Amino acid sequence: MTAMPVRPVTRDPRRFREMSGRAGWGVLAWIVAIAFFIPVLWMVITAFKPESAAETWPPQFVFRPTLAEFRLVFSGWGPFVTHSVIATVGSTILVLLLGVPASYALSVYPVRRWRDGLFFVISTKMLPIVAAIGPLYVIAVHTHLLDSIWLLIILYTAMNLPLAIWMIRSFMLEVPSELLEAARLDGAGRIREITGVIMPIISPGLVSTALICVIFAWNELFLALNLTVTNAATMPMYLISSVPQEGLYIAHLSAAATVASVPVIAVGWIAQRSLVRGLSMGAIK
Amino acid sequence: MAVVETGAAPTQVALRPRGASRREGWARRLPLLPALIYIVIVTQIPFLVTLWYSFQSYFFDVPQPAHFTGFSNYTTAFTSAAFRGSLVRSVVMTATSVIVAMLLGVAFAVLLDRKFFGRGVARTLIITPFLVMPAAAALVWAGPMLDPNFGLLNWLLEPFGVNHVAWLSTHALGSVIVVMIWQWTPFMTLIILAGLQSQPTDTLEAAKVDGAGAFATFRELTIPHLRPYIELGILLGSIYLVNTFDQVRLMTNGGPGTSTTNLPFYLYQQVNFAFNVGGAAAAGVITVILTIIVATFALRLFARVFQFEEAGV
Numbered sequence: 001m002t003a004m005p006v007r008p009v010t011r012d013p014r015r016f017r018e019m020s021g022r023a024g025w026g027v028l029a030w031i032v033a034i035a036f037f038i039p040v041l042w043m044v045i046t047a048f049k050p051e052s053a054a055e056t057w058p059p060q061f062v063f064r065p066t067l068a069e070f071r072l073v074f075s076g077w078g079p080f081v082t083h084s085v086i087a088t089v090g091s092t093i094l095v096l097l098l099g100v101p102a103s104y105a106l107s108v109y110p111v112r113r114w115r116d117g118l119f120f121v122i123s124t125k126m127l128p129i130v131a132a133i134g135p136l137y138v139i140a141v142h143t144h145l146l147d148s149i150w151l152l153i154i155l156y157t158a159m160n161l162p163l164a165i166w167m168i169r170s171f172m173l174e175v176p177s178e179l180l181e182a183a184r185l186d187g188a189g190r191i192r193e194i195t196g197v198i199m200p201i202i203s204p205g206l207v208s209t210a211l212i213c214v215i216f217a218w219n220e221l222f223l224a225l226n227l228t229v230t231n232a233a234t235m236p237m238y239l240i241s242s243v244p245q246e247g248l249y250i251a252h253l254s255a256a257a258t259v260a261s262v263p264v265i266a267v268g269w270i271a272q273r274s275l276v277r278g279l280s281m282g283a284i285k
Numbered sequence: 286m287a288v289v290e291t292g293a294a295p296t297q298v299a300l301r302p303r304g305a306s307r308r309e310g311w312a313r314r315l316p317l318l319p320a321l322i323y324i325v326i327v328t329q330i331p332f333l334v335t336l337w338y339s340f341q342s343y344f345f346d347v348p349q350p351a352h353f354t355g356f357s358n359y360t361t362a363f364t365s366a367a368f369r370g371s372l373v374r375s376v377v378m379t380a381t382s383v384i385v386a387m388l389l390g391v392a393f394a395v396l397l398d399r400k401f402f403g404r405g406v407a408r409t410l411i412i413t414p415f416l417v418m419p420a421a422a423a424l425v426w427a428g429p430m431l432d433p434n435f436g437l438l439n440w441l442l443e444p445f446g447v448n449h450v451a452w453l454s455t456h457a458l459g460s461v462i463v464v465m466i467w468q469w470t471p472f473m474t475l476i477i478l479a480g481l482q483s484q485p486t487d488t489l490e491a492a493k494v495d496g497a498g499a500f501a502t503f504r505e506l507t508i509p510h511l512r513p514y515i516e517l518g519i520l521l522g523s524i525y526l527v528n529t530f531d532q533v534r535l536m537t538n539g540g541p542g543t544s545t546t547n548l549p550f551y552l553y554q555q556v557n558f559a560f561n562v563g564g565a566a567a568a569g570v571i572t573v574i575l576t577i578i579v580a581t582f583a584l585r586l587f588a589r590v591f592q593f594e595e596a597g598v
Binding site: 025029030032039040046054057098104111119123129130131132134138222235240243256257260 | 313319324327328329330332335396399407409411417420422424425429430437440467475476478479524527528535555557565568569580584
């Protein structure tokens with residue numbers, strides 16, 4: 001009897017305490033998560049309300065859902081979403097085209113003063129673009145780029161390129177040097193080295209870099225508001241313009257806000273891990 | 286430690302361009318040039334033009350062309366209470382939101398670092414505010430959330446004696462800052478969470494065996510480990526939050542009065558409503574000079590975070 005490997009009864013209370021403690025932390029985490037999510041949830045719920053149910057006291061939680069506001073949003077968003085997609089995809093591709101070789105020259109096959117290069121690049125991110133908005137407008141007028149989608153592509157590329165170079169560079173540093181040497185012994189040139197050896201290895205890193213660029217470009221309002229009118233107005237501009245100044249508009253506003261936000265939210269949810277890698281500039285694994 | 290230049294070792298030592306020939310030097314520089322030239326043209330030229338216009342009197346709405354006025358735009362900017370006020374508000378808004386978002390971020394990350402039921406879903410919910418379009422977030426907060434008559438927040442707070450508060454007129458600055466914090470806490474949480482999960486478990490186990498309490502372990506081991514992550518979060522957060530415009534424009538339009546007018550919004554008004562390109566340019570140049578001073582420290586921090594220099598982390 002005594003020799004039997006009994007589970008020591010004395011440990012049970014402690015175990016129970018540990019488990020309830022763990023559950024307590026879990027409950028707290030859930031409360032925090034839900035609290036943070038409430039505004040998003042409320043946005044989506046309100047988007048399905050008829051206007052008459054959206055502005056009531058107390059707020060209504062039970063109502064007959066309608067797609068009327070969404071239909072209204074989809075009837076007018078055409079040009080805006082097209083501009084947004086072009087500006088976002090265009091600038092992201094340009095960022096990668098410029099960023100990959102630049103990162104290569106700052107990591108794998110570095111130029112002599114690569115540190116200065118890196119710090120110059122990130123320092124441009126610290127200059128507030130808002131400070132130059134007046135002159136930017138004047139430049140845009142003189143170059144006939146005002147209210148053109150090209151202007152947004154150019155500016156969004158400049159906006160995302162510094163961070164992208166830092167990210168891509170950090171991913172490139174993780175490429176094992178033996179692989180690079182093997183490729184060189186095989187007689188691979190620089191371009192083959194980048195496209196054949198480095199790019200396949202860092203492709204997850206490139207995805208997270210692209211993801212971050214997409215988020216910031218899709219969500220950008222300040223430059224679009226100042227430098228576009230109709231020919232290049234993007235989704236954030238649609239959001240602003242679609243909100244009427246009077247009458248009942250809360251459901252419509254919520255539907256437009258939902259439609260404008262959903263693409264990035266969906267992408268972010270699907271690619272969470274990628275997002276973490278990108279946000280920490282690839283330096284954090 | 287994970288925030289280090291992992292690849293700094295063999296690859297680069299082997300490829301140090303020591304004694305590299307001129308042609309070799311250009312072969313190295315070539316891939317960098319397109320990006321470098323692009324960045325110089327697109328980001329530096331507007332600032333040079335800004336410098337030029339800051340010495341000019343130039344109004345969009347006046348047919349007269351731009352002409353040289355010396356330092357008058359600068360004296361106007363320095364004596365303008367509106368400009369100084371917006372400068373101070375920018376600092377207050379950025380500092381408050383970055384610090385609070387970081388504190389919340391650390392707390393949330395600690396919560397999410399433990400195993401519990403549905404952790405993945407909870408994390409997904411917490412990161413969502415960062416993904417919401419800032420313009421959408423601003424409009425949803427201003428309307429469905431904070432409206433005095435039908436806003437959800439007033440309803441949620443009613444049991445606590447809050448009665449139809451018009452948040453955007455009585456607590457305008459606070460409301461804008463809350464939305465900034467709401468959007469950037471997830472960002473901080475993710476970075477800190479990555480830091481927590483990179484912490485070697487054996488040191489934590491050892492501390493536990495040695496009888497260290499949870500709090501002492503956190504203070505003595507976890508916080509020092511997290512330091513580079515915290516610095517990175519503060520740095521990136523500040524870079525983006527100092528440019529906050531959408532929330533101000535869409536929630537309060539800088540008001541009531543000028544109580545939420547930060548620098549970006551002030552400059553936007555100068556250009557779009559006062560048509561004062563010269564004045565905005567001078568204000569912009571002053572902003573840039575102040576930014577450079579702050580950025581010099583920030584860059585040093587960057588260098589330390591990524592352990593380029595002597596780095597005593």
